[in-house]
Amino acid sequence: xxxxxxxxxxxxxxxxxxxxxxxxxxxxxxxxxxxxxxxxxxxxxxxxxxxxxxxxxxxxxxxxxxxxxxxxxxxxxxxxxxxxxxxxxxxxxxxxxxxxxxxxxxxxxxxxxxxxxxxxxxxxxxxxxxxxxxxxxxxxxxxxxxxxxxxxxxxxxxxxxxxxxxxxxxxxxxxxxxxxxxxxxxxxxxxxxxxxxxxxxxxxxxxxxxxxxxxxxxxxxxxxxxxxxxxxxxxxxxxxxxxxxxxxxxxxxxxxxxxxxxxxxxxxxxxxxxxxxxxxxxxxxx
Numbered sequence: 001x002x003x004x005x006x007x008x009x010x011x012x013x014x015x016x017x018x019x020x021x022x023x024x025x026x027x028x029x030x031x032x033x034x035x036x037x038x039x040x041x042x043x044x045x046x047x048x049x050x051x052x053x054x055x056x057x058x059x060x061x062x063x064x065x066x067x068x069x070x071x072x073x074x075x076x077x078x079x080x081x082x083x084x085x086x087x088x089x090x091x092x093x094x095x096x097x098x099x100x101x102x103x104x105x106x107x108x109x110x111x112x113x114x115x116x117x118x119x120x121x122x123x124x125x126x127x128x129x130x131x132x133x134x135x136x137x138x139x140x141x142x143x144x145x146x147x148x149x150x151x152x153x154x155x156x157x158x159x160x161x162x163x164x165x166x167x168x169x170x171x172x173x174x175x176x177x178x179x180x181x182x183x184x185x186x187x188x189x190x191x192x193x194x195x196x197x198x199x200x201x202x203x204x205x206x207x208x209x210x211x212x213x214x215x216x217x218x219x220x221x222x223x224x225x226x227x228x229x230x231x232x233x234x235x236x237x238x239x240x241x242x243x244x245x246x247x248x249x250x251x252x253x254x255x256x257x258x259x260x261x262x263x264x265x266x267x268x269x270x271x272x273x274x275x276x277x278x279x280x281x282x283x284x285x286x
Contacts, residue, residue, distance in 0.1 A: 053068060096153075105169065157214065
């Protein structure tokens with residue numbers, strides 16, 4: 001019976017790992033498609049997304065694949081170019097979040113003491129803040145340019161990464177190879193940057209991938225509220241422009257909303273897949 005139970009557990013873990021890899025592959029395929037569209041946007045777009053046309057609120061046709069909006073702009077071309085904006089905001093904001101969270105979490109967990117308590121309190125303050133409303137206030141005060149949006153999203157989304165890195169650093173600093181680095185005279189900062197962060201970065205990678213989807217949703221929400229950058233095309237802006245035509249021209253907001261959902265789904269699948277593949281303990285719990 002014990003042998004049978006062990007075989008069942010091994011079989012179950014193998015199936016779970018295969019499913020995790022499939023999930024990761026689906027997310028990567030969706031992401032690669034999005035990257036191809038964003039890089040070759042001029043090739044895929046059938047019209048200039050900024051040019052005003054004569055056919056206003058035109059239904060999807062062979063001329064305008066996804067119809068036109070209230071200003072006669074081609075919705076298909078706007079969505080194609082909006083891919084660039086959304087991916088840029090998501091990736092840049094996530095990189096800012098990853099760098100800040102990794103450094104602050106690594107410092108807090110590795111050095112400990114008063115520095116750890118100080119950084120933990122800062123972390124707690126950010127946790128208690130209503131992040132989206134803070135972003136709204138900052139954008140309203142300093143403007144809604146693309147750079148401002150990327151910076152404020154990145155500077156308010158590092159808390160999760162810092163908590164993960166702190167836990168990793170607290171665990172790793174007790175390992176034998178870290179003690180060995182101390183014994184040969186390596187300085188603390190060098191140990192942190194050379195050993196602690198590289199060995200504890202895997203959960204951060206998975207979490208940062210999910211932050212990209214959150215950043216894209218935040219930008220879409222800002223644009224939907226009219227607080228996005230008016231000088232660039234984004235999916236949230238398209239949804240915002242189509243809100244008053246939902247009953248008569250459903251295609252304006254609907255197709256942009258579908259693309260947002262697929263993009264967020266792709267990053268979620270990648271982040272969750274990486275988390276499962278890189279975390280053996282998760283498989284043991286399953």
